[in-house]
Amino acid sequence: MTEEKKEWFENWFDSRYYPLLYSNRDEEEASLFVSGLVDYLKPALGSRIVDIACGEGRFAQQLAQSGHEVIGIDLSAHRIEKAKEAETSRLHFYVHDMRFPFYINYFDFAFNFFTSFGYFDTARDNHMAAHAFAAALKKGGTLVIDYFNEHYIEQRLVPAETIVKEGVTFHIRRAVKEGKIVKKIAVTDEQGQKHQYQERVSAFELKDFVALFRQEGLELQEHFGDYHLNPFDEETSPRLIMVFKKP
Numbered sequence: 001m002t003e004e005k006k007e008w009f010e011n012w013f014d015s016r017y018y019p020l021l022y023s024n025r026d027e028e029e030a031s032l033f034v035s036g037l038v039d040y041l042k043p044a045l046g047s048r049i050v051d052i053a054c055g056e057g058r059f060a061q062q063l064a065q066s067g068h069e070v071i072g073i074d075l076s077a078h079r080i081e082k083a084k085e086a087e088t089s090r091l092h093f094y095v096h097d098m099r100f101p102f103y104i105n106y107f108d109f110a111f112n113f114f115t116s117f118g119y120f121d122t123a124r125d126n127h128m129a130a131h132a133f134a135a136a137l138k139k140g141g142t143l144v145i146d147y148f149n150e151h152y153i154e155q156r157l158v159p160a161e162t163i164v165k166e167g168v169t170f171h172i173r174r175a176v177k178e179g180k181i182v183k184k185i186a187v188t189d190e191q192g193q194k195h196q197y198q199e200r201v202s203a204f205e206l207k208d209f210v211a212l213f214r215q216e217g218l219e220l221q222e223h224f225g226d227y228h229l230n231p232f233d234e235e236t237s238p239r240l241i242m243v244f245k246k247p
Contacts, residue, residue: 009119012197014076017187019056020165027058030114033146033227034059037111038066040229041142041243047108050136052098053116057083057091063111064091073102099128101135110136110143117145118202126202126212134216134246143218143244149225149237150203153181166190179203206232209242218244 012018043049045067051060054072056079064070073096074080083093096102098112099120110133120126133143154176163170167190174183183199202208210220221244224230225237232240 007119008198008200010075012185012199013074014078015195015197016078017168017170017185017189017195017197020168021163021170021185023165029227030059031062034062034113036227036229037144037241038063041109041144043068043109048106048138049109049111050102050107052110052112052133054083054093055079057086057093059111059113060091060093061086064088071103071107073098098132099125101132104135105138107136108138108141110141112143112145114146115148115201117147118204119200120202121200127215130212130216134213134218137218137246139246141246142221143213143246145209145242145244147204147209147240147242148181148201149232149234149240150181150205151234152236152238154203155235157181176203206240206242209240213244218246221245 047068049063049068049070051057051063051070051072054060054074057072060070060072060083069090072083072093074083074093075095075097077095080093080095087093112133117129118126120129137143157174157176159175160173163172169188171186172183174181176182180200180202185197185199187195187197189195206223220242223232223243224239224241225232226239229241230237
């Protein structure tokens with residue numbers, strides 16, 4: 001029997017090297033971002049929240065600690081296994097593909113943090129994911145998507161670099177190809193074993209998101225340019241943080 005070929009994000013996100021490469025992420029800044037976002041949105045106590053592509057659930061945990069009912073979903077079984085260690089009566093985690101509906105008309109808020117969209121090679125899959133995001137929300141619900149600012153990224157793209165962490169060497173090459181930011185990652189582990197991974201994320205602009213989610217009945221309410229919720233500037237903002245509403 002032929003083994004089913006996995007997509008790049010299944011291989012990479014489920015590997016032990018993914019969290020190692022990104023272990024230097026500023027978790028304090030990210031936590032402050034989530035806190036600031038909650039202060040801006042002012043969800044009522046006990047709001048139902050879904051964290052889409054939650055990883056190991058750090059920010060779902062933070063949201064639950066604020067007094068909300070939170071569910072985290074992610075395609076990676078390894079990341080969800082880790083996340084489940086923190087489950088409580090108001091915090092639960094499930095392995096789930098964001099392209100397919102989860103709960104319908106159920107959540108007050110949906111969050112998609114840290115460029116966890118645009119993985120897919122086809123427009124159909126992007127539309128499926130957008131449809132599932134919108135379907136999850138109640139009438140009047142809010143969707144927040146945190147993405148990179150593609151103009152900022154392309155202007156500052158580092159074509160190649162080598163990173164060594166805990167005896168593991170990452171040789172990384174980056175390029176913009178066919179409307180995607182492509183990162184090829186060659187890994188040499190502690191035993192000298194070699195592995196190949198990649199990231200392929202669509203270089204979506206604000207207008208692309210507005211058009212995509214308008215088809216699903218969601219309207220853009222506000223957008224910001226960084227984790228301090230400063231105004232968005234196409235040339236200088238590192239992030240594109242969008243707030244959509246379901247009428």
